[in-house]
Amino acid sequence: xxxxxxxxxxxxxxxxxxxxxxxxxxxxxxxxxxxxxxxxxxxxxxxxxxxxxxxxxxxxxxxxxxxxxxxxxxxxxxxxxxxxxxxxxxxxxxxxxxxxxxxxxxxxxxxxxxxxxxxxxxxxxxxxxxxxxxxxxxxxxxxxxxxxxxxxxxxxxxxxxxxxxxxxxxxxxxxxxxxxxxxxxxxxxxxxxxxxxxxxxxxxxxxxxxxxxxxxxxxxxxxxxxxxxxxxxxxxxxxxxxxxxxxxxxxxxxxxxxxxxxxxxxxxxxxxxxxxxxxxxxxxxxxxxxxxxxxxxxxxxxxxxxxxxxxxxxxxxxxxxxxxxxxxxxxxxxxxxxxxxxxxxxxxxxxxxxxxxxxxxxxxxxxxxxxxxxxxxxxxxxxxxxxxxxxxxxxxxxxxxxxxxxxxxxxxxxxxxxxxxxxxxxxxxxxxxxxxxxxxxxxxxxxxxxxxxxxxxxxxxxxxxxxxxxxxxxxxxxxxxxxxxxxxxxxxxx
Ligand code: ZN
Numbered sequence: 001x002x003x004x005x006x007x008x009x010x011x012x013x014x015x016x017x018x019x020x021x022x023x024x025x026x027x028x029x030x031x032x033x034x035x036x037x038x039x040x041x042x043x044x045x046x047x048x049x050x051x052x053x054x055x056x057x058x059x060x061x062x063x064x065x066x067x068x069x070x071x072x073x074x075x076x077x078x079x080x081x082x083x084x085x086x087x088x089x090x091x092x093x094x095x096x097x098x099x100x101x102x103x104x105x106x107x108x109x110x111x112x113x114x115x116x117x118x119x120x121x122x123x124x125x126x127x128x129x130x131x132x133x134x135x136x137x138x139x140x141x142x143x144x145x146x147x148x149x150x151x152x153x154x155x156x157x158x159x160x161x162x163x164x165x166x167x168x169x170x171x172x173x174x175x176x177x178x179x180x181x182x183x184x185x186x187x188x189x190x191x192x193x194x195x196x197x198x199x200x201x202x203x204x205x206x207x208x209x210x211x212x213x214x215x216x217x218x219x220x221x222x223x224x225x226x227x228x229x230x231x232x233x234x235x236x237x238x239x240x241x242x243x244x245x246x247x248x249x250x251x252x253x254x255x256x257x258x259x260x261x262x263x264x265x266x267x268x269x270x271x272x273x274x275x276x277x278x279x280x281x282x283x284x285x286x287x288x289x290x291x292x293x294x295x296x297x298x299x300x301x302x303x304x305x306x307x308x309x310x311x312x313x314x315x316x317x318x319x320x321x322x323x324x325x326x327x328x329x330x331x332x333x334x335x336x337x338x339x340x341x342x343x344x345x346x347x348x349x350x351x352x353x354x355x356x357x358x359x360x361x362x363x364x365x366x367x368x369x370x371x372x373x374x375x376x377x378x379x380x381x382x383x384x385x386x387x388x389x390x391x392x393x394x395x396x397x398x399x400x401x402x403x404x405x406x407x408x409x410x411x412x413x414x415x416x417x418x419x420x421x422x423x424x425x426x427x428x429x430x431x432x433x434x435x436x437x438x439x440x441x442x443x444x445x446x447x448x449x450x451x452x453x454x455x456x457x458x459x460x461x462x463x464x465x466x467x468x469x470x471x472x473x474x475x476x477x478x479x480x481x482x483x484x485x486x487x488x489x490x491x492x493x494x
Contacts, residue, residue, distance in 0.1 A: 048071045048109055060121075066113075160172065238266045283476070286453065297455045324364060374481055386494050416442070419453055
């Protein structure tokens with residue numbers, strides 16, 4: 001039994017081997033036929049040939065010109081029956097395809113060109129200000145500004161990343177295609193600017209003889225340091241008991257050792273020189289006494305402003321502060337006439353007079369910050385009314401000398417509008433004309449004309465424009481009284 005089974009198994013194996021050898025042969029033949037058939041089909045099929053490259057990369061916004069393709073079938077040119085599809089948008093980054101397709105018999109052949117529109121350009125960063133700046137050693141750099149722009153993405157300013165180092169500021173930005181730009185602003189940690197000392201009340205300061213000199217103050221400004229005021233050193237001295245010009249030197253250094261020096265001239269003055277100042281012929285000095293008055297002074301200021309004329313106001317304690325401020329702010333001279341204008345008081349004694357005068361001087365200084373030294377005596381320096389009150393002391397002789405000793409300048413007049421008395425008595429319809437005539441009939445081209453008027457009078461207010469027009473039309477000029485105008489003084493009668 002065992003032997004029979006073994007011999008039949010051996011026979012089966014031999015048969016299988018013979019069969020598999022046959023199968024292999026058939027397979028090879030079959031594959032060869034398919035291969036030959038395929039190659040023949042390929043050779044027979046229509047052919048498409050692209051002009052140019054199969055894959056093209058172009059920059060955003062560049063021009064794209066499709067070069068086209070040709071097609072052949074069985075040795076004939078069949079380009080005209082080939083169909084093209086697809087397009088390229090060079091304004092938009094992306095991958096585009098142009099397809100060429102031809103159908104012949106049972107053939108359907110397509111060939112594709114790939115066009116990649118890319119952004120290869122870097123964005124741009126523009127810095128406002130210098131590329132190299134000096135920065136205070138003790139301060140952070142204060143950004144001067146910048147702008148970032150990309151041809152494809154547009155404004156990228158918000159995407160700029162800044163890295164600050166001690167000696168530089170780095171600006172970096174990337175566009176949406178990953179193109180990156182980096183620029184640098186150089187920071188020089190140096191301070192080469194000197195501080196500035198600003199002297200309160202200016203570089204020339206007047207001190208009246210005998211008055212104590214008090215430092216008017218100063219302020220230091222510096223690009224890097226604050227609070228340098230305490231570091232100012234002042235050298236020099238003022239002896240206010242000795243007339244002359246003194247120099248005070250103010251020095252300060254900032255934390256980078258930049259030094260500044262300024263000099264203040266302090267003039268200690270004593271007596272007014274009666275010959276000082278110029279005498280200009282043909283100039284009209286309009287002067288207004290006894291004001292201000294809210295009834296009339298405003299109108300006069302309006303006319304002066306409209307006519308572009310500067311004048312002088314000898315003020316008292318009357319009227320609102322605002323008008324004195326306006327007189328000063330509009331460039332007129334605010335001068336002093338005494339506070340009370342009460343003859344019985346001011347001419348009763350020298351002390352009384354100066355007390356009264358200093359009261360109005362302080363009023364003006366409080367309102368304007370300016371200490372006026374230009375005065376006019378009530379009634380003028382030649383008045384005799386003072387005799388009634390001075391108990392025979394010849395007070396005008398004393399006062400006219402004493403005001404000069406104390407550095408004041410006093411001005412009488414040589415043209416009298418007579419607006420306070422004569423014209424005030426005239427008929428209502430004549431008042432204005434009375435003032436006008438009294439002024440214009442007494443003007444002279446051969447001397448300065450100091451015109452006495454009163455800004456508290458209605459008829460003066462009404463006449464003032466005509467007076468100014470007359471002056472302008474007849475070759476006169478107008479000015480205000482100040483230290484540069486020679487005093488016009490009467491002779492003293494008491
Ligand atoms: Zn007066």
